[in-house]
Amino acid sequence: xxxxxxxxxxxxxxxxxxxxxxxxxxxxxxxxxxxxxxxxxxxxxxxxxxxxxxxxxxxxxxxxxxxxxxxxxxxxxxxxxxxxxxxxxxxxxxxxxxxxxxxxxxxxxxxxxxxxxxxxxxxxxxxxxxxxxxxxxxxxxxxxxxxxxxxxxxxxxxxxxxxxxxxxxxxxxxxxxxxxxxxx
Amino acid sequence: xxxxxxxxxxxxxxxxxxxxxxxxxxxxxxxxxxxxxxxxxxxxxxxxxxxxxxxxxxxxxxxxxxxxxxxxxxxxxxxxxxxxxxxxxxxxxxxxxxxxxxxxxxxxxxxxxxxxxxxxxxxxxxxxxxxxxxxxxxxxxxxxxxxxxxxxxxxxxxxxxxxxxxxxxxxxxxxxxxxxxxxxxxxxxxxxxxxxxxxxxxxxxxxxxxxxxxxxxxxxxxxxxxxxxxxxxxxxxxxxxxxxxxxxxxxxxxxxxxxxxxxxxxxxxxxxxxxxxxxxxxxxxxxxxxxxxxxxxxxxxxxxxxxxxxxxxxxxxxxxxxxxxxxxxxxxxxxxxxxxxxxxxxxxxxxxxxxxxxxxxxxxxxxxxxxxxxxxxxxxxxxxxxxxxxxxxxxxxxxxxxxxxxxxxxxxxxxxxxxxxxxxxxxxxxxxxxxxxx
Numbered sequence: 001x002x003x004x005x006x007x008x009x010x011x012x013x014x015x016x017x018x019x020x021x022x023x024x025x026x027x028x029x030x031x032x033x034x035x036x037x038x039x040x041x042x043x044x045x046x047x048x049x050x051x052x053x054x055x056x057x058x059x060x061x062x063x064x065x066x067x068x069x070x071x072x073x074x075x076x077x078x079x080x081x082x083x084x085x086x087x088x089x090x091x092x093x094x095x096x097x098x099x100x101x102x103x104x105x106x107x108x109x110x111x112x113x114x115x116x117x118x119x120x121x122x123x124x125x126x127x128x129x130x131x132x133x134x135x136x137x138x139x140x141x142x143x144x145x146x147x148x149x150x151x152x153x154x155x156x157x158x159x160x161x162x163x164x165x166x167x168x169x170x171x172x173x174x175x176x177x178x179x180x181x182x183x184x
Numbered sequence: 185x186x187x188x189x190x191x192x193x194x195x196x197x198x199x200x201x202x203x204x205x206x207x208x209x210x211x212x213x214x215x216x217x218x219x220x221x222x223x224x225x226x227x228x229x230x231x232x233x234x235x236x237x238x239x240x241x242x243x244x245x246x247x248x249x250x251x252x253x254x255x256x257x258x259x260x261x262x263x264x265x266x267x268x269x270x271x272x273x274x275x276x277x278x279x280x281x282x283x284x285x286x287x288x289x290x291x292x293x294x295x296x297x298x299x300x301x302x303x304x305x306x307x308x309x310x311x312x313x314x315x316x317x318x319x320x321x322x323x324x325x326x327x328x329x330x331x332x333x334x335x336x337x338x339x340x341x342x343x344x345x346x347x348x349x350x351x352x353x354x355x356x357x358x359x360x361x362x363x364x365x366x367x368x369x370x371x372x373x374x375x376x377x378x379x380x381x382x383x384x385x386x387x388x389x390x391x392x393x394x395x396x397x398x399x400x401x402x403x404x405x406x407x408x409x410x411x412x413x414x415x416x417x418x419x420x421x422x423x424x425x426x427x428x429x430x431x432x433x434x435x436x437x438x439x440x441x442x443x444x445x446x447x448x449x450x451x452x453x454x455x456x457x458x459x460x461x462x463x464x465x466x467x468x469x470x471x472x473x474x475x476x477x478x479x480x481x482x483x484x485x486x487x488x489x490x491x492x493x494x495x496x497x498x499x500x501x502x503x504x505x506x507x508x509x510x511x512x513x514x515x516x517x518x519x520x521x522x523x524x525x526x527x528x529x530x531x532x533x534x535x536x537x538x539x540x541x542x543x544x545x546x547x548x549x550x551x552x553x554x555x556x557x558x559x560x561x562x563x564x565x566x567x568x569x570x571x572x573x574x575x576x577x578x579x580x581x582x583x584x585x586x587x588x589x590x591x592x593x594x595x596x597x598x599x600x601x602x603x604x605x606x607x608x609x610x611x612x613x614x615x616x617x618x619x620x621x622x
Contacts, residue, residue, distance in 0.1 A: 034468060035460040038249045042441075045246065045434035049427050063243055070249060071240040074475065077468035086465040087207035087472070088523050092565050094205040109206040116213050124233035153233045179205050 023166040031080025037073035068149040075156030079163035106178030114164040124153030187492035212476040216483040239478025249467035250433030255297030257440040261448035264306030266407040280379040286311040290332025304333030327588025334558035339367035351532040356429040361614040373595040477529035494537040504542040519560025551610040
């Protein structure tokens with residue numbers, strides 16, 4: 001179901017335009033950030049268990065921080081996972097279709113995906129802006145200003161949109177094959 | 185519009201959107217957005233990011249990336265090979281010893297990795313060439329590993345069980361325990377079939393057995409100790425009252441990373457990045473589907489679809505076992521096309537009230553559902569494990585792997601029947617160790 005991008009490149013490798021390369025680099029950077037956040041979440045959780053069980057200390061900040069880290073890792077990791085074709089899909093119908101129809105179906109799915117991601121970006125930005133303007137804080141002891149965790153929504157979906165656009169133009173420019181399926 | 189007709193419309197639209205090749209998470213958002221916009225107005229779209237964020241705002245979800253890191257770090261070491269070799273040396277005299285070692289190694293590896301493809305790949309890389317070399321028929325060599333790999337989603341820690349626990353608000357600790365006995369039952373059925381098939385194929389007399397000295401048998405044991413430490417550490421912290429499943433998962437992830445670095449000398453930053461990259465890719469994919477499914481189930485609920493379908497099924501007035509049979513067929517078909525996580529997230533909110541009203545235990549149902557999803561992993565057209573095996577053993581045609589897997593599908597169906605007849609197989613262990621569910 002998932003396809004490794006490196007296995008499915010067309011035989012004739014066309015050099016990617018500068019803008020696409022920039023977007024790909026941004027997605028890779030987002031992947032690094034996401035992976036680091038998950039790793040930090042591991043360390044913080046282990047630290048939490050240690051101080052709680054060994055020193056019998058209360059753990060005020062750890063749980064909330066870890067939750068926000070995982071949310072941010074998920075949203076900011078979206079463009080990276082798109083780049084490496086990690087978002088699982090049902091490719092049964094595309095596989096059965098002739099190449100030309102498959103090509104148009106790939107264009108359609110990329111555009112409709114970009115549209116819904118743009119909607120999520122727009123309303124995510126609005127949600128973040130309200131949290132900032134109204135100075136919303138979490139209802140915990142830490143009272144975290146919520147615009148900080150909410151910023152992952154516009155950042156993640158914004159970068160995800162760019163990556164989908166990069167995939168769209170890569171398809172149009174015949175740099176990538178539809179659904180990354182090659183000539184299967 | 186009548187909520188039931190609306191429900192049918194949502195169902196058809198979801199199938200159409202998902203089969204177009206769009207990714208599952210995005211597909212769920214698209215369907216949710218369309219129906220919310222049409223029936224609740226354009227303004228309801230602005231709720232979507234809030235709902236998505238809200239679904240992710242849970243400490244329980246932490247266990248998913250943590251258990252994935254655990255599996256990815258173990259898979260990237262020689263751990264699978266060591267485990268395989270140790271079991272092979274000790275079980276060499278058992279009839280069909282090699283295939284038994286492989287299935288045992290699959291079960292043990294599943295207990296550490298929680299992932300089916302990872303289990304398949306780790307044990308299959310060593311196991312399949314060795315079995316072929318020693319004269320086992322290719323159907324048994326590949327089918328046993330494909331089936332053994334599916335244990336990854338049943339034997340704890342299981343990502344599928346975590347997702348079910350989150351979707352239905354069921355105790356993850358109980359779900360993990362519920363998977364143990366059915367997991368052992370499946371391994372036993374797989375082993376029984378493998379021995380019988382090897383014997384029946386006539387290959388038994390030609391099998392080459394290597395005899396190991398006691399020195400060789402004991403020599404390998406220290407290499408298996410890290411596994412036992414991980415399993416013991418995870419079980420102790422989860423059931424010893426030290427930590428929640430999420431916290432346990434973090435401890436497991438840390439232990440596995442440390443063991444990978446210290447014991448297996450995984451010191452190259454590139455290798456460590458590969459572990460993190462693979463874990464991030466899989467975690468983000470699953471967490472995004474969970475978040476999108478949160479928006480999807482909000483849409484179903486706000487349009488009264490969930491409630492209406494549950495009520496409709498409850499009023500059908502059919503025997504509860506017929507109902508369970510129909511649910512199983514539905515899950516089986518869904519599992520042929522969709523990944524387990526997506527199936528659970530989409531159907532659990534609708535099915536759970538029906539299951540509970542019909543008098544079934546939700547913990548027991550989690551096991552039945554998971555075995556159904558396991559069947560999907562070794563059945564076409566998706567059958568992820570078949571492709572993993574095909575990648576490891578490219579010389580064996582996919583058709584042979586598929587034929588080899590079919591008897592194991594039958595074993596899984598037998599397991600479902602046995603667990604339905606004797607629900608205690610799933611519910612006994614959680615009840616003994618954690619008391620009756622309230």
